[in-house]
Amino acid sequence: MKITVDNNPAYIYTGAREFVPEQPSVVFIHGNGLDHSVWLLQSRYFAHHQRNALAVDMPGHGRSGGSALENITDMADWIIDVLDAIGVDKAAIVGHSMGSLVSLEAAARHPDRVSRLALIATAVPMPVSDPLLDAARNNEHSAFDMITLWGHSQYGQMGGNQAPGMWMSGSAIRLLERSGPGVLFAGLNACNEYKHGMESAARVQCPTLMILGRLDMMTPTRIARKLEQTIPDVRCEVLDNCGHLVMAEKPNQVLDLLIDFLD
Amino acid sequence: MAGPKYPGFDTLALHAGQQPDDSFGARAVPIYQTTSYVFKSTEQAASIFNGERPGHVYSRITNPTNAVLEERICALEGGVGAIATASGQAAMHLAIATILGAGSHIVSSRSLYGGSHNLLSYTLPRFGIETTFVDPRDPDAFSEAIQPNTRLLFGETLGNPGLDVLNVPVISEIAHNAGIPLLIDSTFTTPYLFKPFDFGADLIFHSATKFIGGHGVAIGGLLVDGGRFDWDASGKFPTLTEPYAGFHNLVFSEEYGPSAYIMRARKEGARDFGACMSPTTAFHILQGIETLPLRLEKHIDNTRKLVKYLDEHDAVEEVTYPELPGHPDHELAKQLLPGGCGAVFSFVVKGGRAAGRRFIERLNLFSHLANVGDAKSLVIHPASTTHHRMDAAALAAAGIKEGTIRLSVGIEDPDDLISDLGRALHASQKG
Numbered sequence: 001m002k003i004t005v006d007n008n009p010a011y012i013y014t015g016a017r018e019f020v021p022e023q024p025s026v027v028f029i030h031g032n033g034l035d036h037s038v039w040l041l042q043s044r045y046f047a048h049h050q051r052n053a054l055a056v057d058m059p060g061h062g063r064s065g066g067s068a069l070e071n072i073t074d075m076a077d078w079i080i081d082v083l084d085a086i087g088v089d090k091a092a093i094v095g096h097s098m099g100s101l102v103s104l105e106a107a108a109r110h111p112d113r114v115s116r117l118a119l120i121a122t123a124v125p126m127p128v129s130d131p132l133l134d135a136a137r138n139n140e141h142s143a144f145d146m147i148t149l150w151g152h153s154q155y156g157q158m159g160g161n162q163a164p165g166m167w168m169s170g171s172a173i174r175l176l177e178r179s180g181p182g183v184l185f186a187g188l189n190a191c192n193e194y195k196h197g198m199e200s201a202a203r204v205q206c207p208t209l210m211i212l213g214r215l216d217m218m219t220p221t222r223i224a225r226k227l228e229q230t231i232p233d234v235r236c237e238v239l240d241n242c243g244h245l246v247m248a249e250k251p252n253q254v255l256d257l258l259i260d261f262l263d
Numbered sequence: 264m265a266g267p268k269y270p271g272f273d274t275l276a277l278h279a280g281q282q283p284d285d286s287f288g289a290r291a292v293p294i295y296q297t298t299s300y301v302f303k304s305t306e307q308a309a310s311i312f313n314g315e316r317p318g319h320v321y322s323r324i325t326n327p328t329n330a331v332l333e334e335r336i337c338a339l340e341g342g343v344g345a346i347a348t349a350s351g352q353a354a355m356h357l358a359i360a361t362i363l364g365a366g367s368h369i370v371s372s373r374s375l376y377g378g379s380h381n382l383l384s385y386t387l388p389r390f391g392i393e394t395t396f397v398d399p400r401d402p403d404a405f406s407e408a409i410q411p412n413t414r415l416l417f418g419e420t421l422g423n424p425g426l427d428v429l430n431v432p433v434i435s436e437i438a439h440n441a442g443i444p445l446l447i448d449s450t451f452t453t454p455y456l457f458k459p460f461d462f463g464a465d466l467i468f469h470s471a472t473k474f475i476g477g478h479g480v481a482i483g484g485l486l487v488d489g490g491r492f493d494w495d496a497s498g499k500f501p502t503l504t505e506p507y508a509g510f511h512n513l514v515f516s517e518e519y520g521p522s523a524y525i526m527r528a529r530k531e532g533a534r535d536f537g538a539c540m541s542p543t544t545a546f547h548i549l550q551g552i553e554t555l556p557l558r559l560e561k562h563i564d565n566t567r568k569l570v571k572y573l574d575e576h577d578a579v580e581e582v583t584y585p586e587l588p589g590h591p592d593h594e595l596a597k598q599l600l601p602g603g604c605g606a607v608f609s610f611v612v613k614g615g616r617a618a619g620r621r622f623i624e625r626l627n628l629f630s631h632l633a634n635v636g637d638a639k640s641l642v643i644h645p646a647s648t649t650h651h652r653m654d655a656a657a658l659a660a661a662g663i664k665e666g667t668i669r670l671s672v673g674i675e676d677p678d679d680l681i682s683d684l685g686r687a688l689h690a691s692q693k694g
Contacts, residue, residue, distance in 0.1 A: 158279055
């Protein structure tokens, strides 16, 4: 689906199904430097099970135009603009990594627009290491390498993909390489500067699911689980032998948890 | 700052693609010798068929043992995904058929393995795919041969029989300027000696029968997608950028992004052409890959010793190996192949066809057969075997002399190999 949001083209993958206004909708928000394709399986599933799957490409990412947004609040408001443009009153929102912060902020700022919230590989705060931030600022390839390496558990680094014949590290780095200059830095900096996440978490009114990777090196579970004490109605699931790129390392488990939560 | 360090080649050769078996903890890769897989429910079955969940349906399309091999070659080459095929020829056919159809055109190096040449010259034209062959040492020839309907550039890292070193960085740039990908047959070099994706290539295939497997026990092929070519920006590849009626109007580039090519190759090519690899074959090839770094070091070490010995031998007219200063691609080889130029090379024994025949018949340790890339040393005399119907003029046109001998150097004790060659060379000159 191609729409216009804030005068820029925006792309939304709908799981190979037409949008049906009468159906409930699920919005999927990817992590920094990635795009809708990280939600391919989940989008296809829900789109073929009586929901509208709306896997957005954030501004400056994938097939969407415009520049990468520079703070989480603007990204959250952009998601609501997307809902307005499509004509969706209320949706479940599922976000990964940076997308989880966007989801959290959208749920806090617009509680009447978010029915359920799923935060995958999340942490508040979400500080970014200086080497990664510097590499991204300078558009160095090592930024992609750091995310690819630190994004997978030591198990994921060796493969064993549930999707036959696909090399997870290769897929991740090629997708990251597609992000334009400055895109990665904008997102990392936005995560780094997102300081009021705990206040936002306390304002979430809808049921919330957290899905974490036990071996996540980018958003460690010890930080992520602090959200459990703050979000009023939350359930937390931790996946063994799994790093930050949860949908790649444990696609079936993620889908099962989302089905259980959203249905 | 220096970037983080990925697992090294030797580690990936042993581990990539496998996590210890969930059921029994098997350390070795289990052979899943099964045609099909029991679904947990109709719902799960439908989800796998519809691309909502990963999983296996039928071993023509995916198999858990093959998947380990596919990931492993992908990890070693630096790609996004791979498909194991019944042979190297099947991999080449799948590589082409995934994006070309009737009316399209290939520009290929003319220095090719005979089987590849046959496919391009005689078979694919019956299906409307034409090929123009060019000198692999002349990048301008690739440029000049590109037509409006050209959809692929193709070459071998080391050409046959002259070991022409393909200038992959330059040829890939020519391809990309024309909006088309470069396909490389990397059989002779393997990722241990040369990684074409690092130099701009877009697609790679291997005859895994050769050095990848390394033991002469299994026929197989591997097709690897580098994931960098922008099919949408090119606009010349509707199989990847337009709805595919054969899979619910799926648009591969939209859904799979960097993995569009390999997903089409699997969802269409593996499904419809069906040239799949046996899981037992995948196991054999995986066993080979585990020792690829060790074997290649020994192959190269032995090759260098034999090249030196032959180059200095009175009964030898010439030796063709890019590491020799007189080879036309010597400088390019130093740039692209610092670790060695493979373990297959040719030399010309003095005395023509008869001397070549006597040489072959006197060898003991070298096996006289039509294959390369075995751990055991192999030899063939083209003028009395593969090209025996050709006279001297026809052989010359193919870049072969009557006394040309092709060696595939194995990993035996090099002194034993040199002794064997010495005895045979001595016998060859007693006509």
